[in-house]
Amino acid sequence: MGGNEALKKLLRAAHKRGMRVVLDGVFNHASRGFWQFHHVLEAGAASPYKDWFHFDEERLKGRKHWGAYPSAHEQKLLGQEDSLTAIGYRAWWNLPALPKFNTNTPAVREFLFGVAEHWVKFGIDGWRLDVPGEIDDDEFWREFRRRVRAVNPEAYIVGEIWHEAQRWLQGDQFDAVMNYLFTAAALNFFAGTHLNMEMIQHAGGIKDRVHRMHAKAFADEVERILHLYPTDITFAQLNLLDSHDMPRFLSCASGDRNSLKLAWLFLFTMPGAPCIYYGDEVGVDGGHDPDCRKSFPWDESKWDRDLFEYVRACIALRKGQKALRRGEYRRIHTEDDLMVFARTYKDETVTVAFNASPTPKTFTLNLPRPPKVLFGSPAVAGSQVNVPPRSGVVLK
Numbered sequence: 190m191g192g193n194e195a196l197k198k199l200l201r202a203a204h205k206r207g208m209r210v211v212l213d214g215v216f217n218h219a220s221r222g223f224w225q226f227h228h229v230l231e232a233g234a235a236s237p238y239k240d241w242f243h244f245d246e247e248r249l250k251g252r253k254h255w256g257a258y259p260s261a262h263e264q265k266l267l268g269q270e271d272s273l274t275a276i277g278y279r280a281w282w283n284l285p286a287l288p289k290f291n292t293n294t295p296a297v298r299e300f301l302f303g304v305a306e307h308w309v310k311f312g313i314d315g316w317r318l319d320v321p322g323e324i325d326d327d328e329f330w331r332e333f334r335r336r337v338r339a340v341n342p343e344a345y346i347v348g349e350i351w352h353e354a355q356r357w358l359q360g361d362q363f364d365a366v367m368n369y370l371f372t373a374a375a376l377n378f379f380a381g382t383h384l385n386m387e388m389i390q391h392a393g394g395i396k397d398r399v400h401r402m403h404a405k406a407f408a409d410e411v412e413r414i415l416h417l418y419p420t421d422i423t424f425a426q427l428n429l430l431d432s433h434d435m436p437r438f439l440s441c442a443s444g445d446r447n448s449l450k451l452a453w454l455f456l457f458t459m460p461g462a463p464c465i466y467y468g469d470e471v472g473v474d475g476g477h478d479p480d481c482r483k484s485f486p487w488d489e490s491k492w493d494r495d496l497f498e499y500v501r502a503c504i505a506l507r508k509g510q511k512a513l514r515r516g517e518y519r520r521i522h523t524e525d526d527l528m529v530f531a532r533t534y535k536d537e538t539v540t541v542a543f544n545a546s547p548t549p550k551t552f553t554l555n556l557p558r559p560p561k562v563l564f565g566s567p568a569v570a571g572s573q574v575n576v577p578p579r580s581g582v583v584l585k
Contacts, residue, residue, distance in 0.1 A: 193311075196311070197311075197312070200311075200312040200313065204312075209314035209315065209345070210312075210313050210314050211313065211314055211315040211316065211317050211345055211347070212308055212313050212315075212316060212317070213316075213317045213319060214304075214305065214316040214317065214318055214319060215319040215320075216290070216292075216301045216304075216305075216318065216319075216321070216324065216333075217281060217289060217290060217292075217319065217320050217321070217323045217324055218280070218281040218287045218288060218289045218290060219242075219287070219288055219290060220286060220287060220288075221285070221286050221287075221288065223288070225238040225241050226238070226241070226242060226288050229241075229242065229244065229249075233249055233250065234246070234249050234250045240291060240294045240296075240297075241290065241291055241294055241296065241297050242278055242279070242288050242289065242290065242291055243273060243278060243279035243289055243291050244273075244277060244278045245273055245274070245277045245278065248277040249277065259275070259276045259285045271283070272284075272285065281320070281323070289323075292324050292326060292329055293326075298329065298332070301333075302332060302333060302336045305333055305336060305337050306336050306337065306339075306340055309337055309340040309341050309344055310340055314341070314343070314344060314345060315344045315345030315346060315347070316337065316344070316345075316346055316347070317347050317348075317349065317367075317427075318346065318347065318348045318349060318363070319349055320349060321348040321349065321350070321357070321363075322348075322350055322357075327356070327357075327362065330357065330362040330363070331361050331362055333346075333362075334346060334361065334362055334363075345364055345365075345425075346362075346363050346364050346365075347363060347364060347365045347366060347367065347427050348362075348363040348365075348366045348367070349366070349367050349434075350366040350367065350369075351367075351369045351393060351394025351395060352369075352370075352394060353370070353417060354366040354418075355417065355418065358418050358419075358422050360419075360422075364422070364425050365422060365425040365426045365427050365461075365462070366426065366427065367427050367429060367432065367464075368414075368426040368427055368428045368429065368461060369393075369394060369395050369429070370395075370398070370414050370417075371414060371426070371428045371429070371459075371461070372395055372429055372430055372431065372435075372438075373395040373398035373399050374402075374407060374410045374411060374414065375430055375438075375452040375455055375456070376389070376395075376399050376430075376438070376441055376442070376452075377398075377399060377400060377401060377402035377406075377407060377410070378402045378403075378404070378407035378526075378528070378543075378545055379442075379448045379449075379451040379452040379455065379543070379545055380438075380441060380442035380443075380445065380448040380452075381401050381402075381448070381526070381545055382401065383442045383443045383445040383448050384399065384400075384401060384441065384442065384443070385440065385441055385442065385443045386399075388436045388440050388441050388443075388476055388477075389436070389441050391435065391436055391476065391477035391478075392435040392436060392441065393434050393435050395435070399441075403525060403526055404523040404524060404525060404526055404527055404528040404543075404545070405523040405524075407523075407528060408520050408523045408528050408530070411459075411530075412520065415460065415518055423460050423461065424460045424461060424515075425461070425462065426460075426461040426462065427461070427462050427464050428456055428459060428461040428462060428463055428464060429456075429464040429466065430449075430452050430453070430456060430465075430466070430469070431466050431469065431481070432466055432481075433466070433478070433481060433482050434478065434481075435481065436475060436476045436477060436480070436481050437466070437468075437469060437473065437474050437475045437476075437481050438452060438469065439469065439472065439473075439474045440474045440475055440476050440481075444474065446472075446493070446495070446496060447579040447580070449469070449496065450496070450499050450580075450581075451543055451545060451579065451580070451581055453499065453500050453503050454503055454541070454543070454564070454581040454583075455543065455581070456503070457503040457504065457506060457507040457513065458506075458507070458513050458532065458539075458541045458583065459518070460518060463504075463507065465500065467485055468483070468485050468486070469496075469500075470496065470497055470500045470501075471485075471486065471491075471492035471493055471496060471497050472492065472493030472496050472497075473485070473486065502564065503564075506563060506564050506583060509563075510532075510537075510539050510563065510585070511534050511537065512532045512533060512534040512537045512538065512539045513532055513539055514534075515534045516532035516533045516534035516537070516538075516539065517532065517533050517534070518530060518531075518532060519531045519532075519533065521540065521552075521554075522542075522552045522553075524550070524552070525546060525550070526544065526545040526546035526550070527542065527543070527544050527545075527546070527550040527552060527576065528542070528543045528545075529541070529542040529543075529552055537585075538585070539563070539583060539584070539585050540554060540560065540583070540584045540585070541581065541582075541583050541584075542567070542574065542576050542581065542582050542583075542584075543576075543581045544576040544577065544578060544579065544580055544581070545579065546578060546579070547578050547579060548578055549575055549576065549577055549578055550575070550576050551573055551574065551575045551576070552573075552574055552576070553572050553573060553574075554572055554573075554574050554584070555572050556572070559571075560574075560584035560585060561584065561585045562582065562583075562584055563583040563584065563585050564581070564582060564583035565577075565580055565581055565582030565583060566580070566582070567582040567584070569584075
């Protein structure tokens, strides 16, 4: 079963379980199969939809070879010139299958806002916006937010922005962005000596941010990221370790499972919304696109059960500790490859420690009584906490 009925069934089942469904919205470009684009291919300059896209007017009038897919010569030109010159219309990243919308055209704006409203009315709970920075128009996104929030005031709007995103996070456009700054920081510290720099060269907008960090530099970067935006936005950020647009974390860490485990524990103990890319939880690896988008292994005998149980434990930890979801963040200690912080909510404090080194590390935690171990296998003797190699612990 597919189509709208399948989506309705999914939404009902998800909402019954207290889950929310966010759709991926591509409002920057269409496909060559898009009806309005086809109309222009058929009617040329006479089409009422010619202003929906960015066409070469002279070529449009002449209609030389109009509608044909780019020739081998034109495909070669796409690597050297703008698509408007090479094939007669502007395309996303010069890919002829993806004609770019002209969002300066009022009819296009109304069409796209209507699409956004339609699916929120249908029952979805928000939008993940694909390449929103390429619609270089703040008022477009302000109106998008107004229209979506008028239908559902709780709808979540998250944009795919790879860098600092203050422009879009003023409270009038997006609720959050995909926090790739978080991704880079996690790779830097938890993968450490396991970083596969050749693989990371395919990691999109973070490739120049990835380099080994020790605890102090990592903690400094974490605090910088946490203070980029207002607190409510920081707590709404979509924190992730990898995605369909970059090699998987496991491959970036040369297959080292402990790097991924450490990063997962960090993901689930930090402010923000944790995001797990499908398949990571059972050990799926993958290099440059399309390898990072390989199918999920439904055969459970192929799952890494150790990773699967570890990430389930991380999820349960976060769900069980309100301080990990809502608490203030405070650095406690950094030394070599040991980093310790606390999350405090009202009278509840949870301490999280990461040892990214291959040897045990010890820190002092001055408390009136011995802490309760929530996660990991530390050795606690009085005020001394010993953290095993390449592992994390959580205390309360």
